[in-house]
Amino acid sequence: MARILGFSGRIAFDPSQPYGTPRKLLDVSRIQALGWKATTSLEEGIARSYRWFLENRPGH
Numbered sequence: 001m002a003r004i005l006g007f008s009g010r011i012a013f014d015p016s017q018p019y020g021t022p023r024k025l026l027d028v029s030r031i032q033a034l035g036w037k038a039t040t041s042l043e044e045g046i047a048r049s050y051r052w053f054l055e056n057r058p059g060h
Helices: 029-033 042-056
Strands: none
Touching: none
């Protein structure tokens, strides 16, 4: 996210805070068995979503 958004600051984590949402894994084996395959990487998907947001945000 930092690279995609051009953030050059420091990211700090506070270990005294709760861990947040429990880890959830998506199992795509059933849809892959039907022949589906992802054509967009996670990084590219985030970048495209961010560009869309910048182009479509209210007032801009």
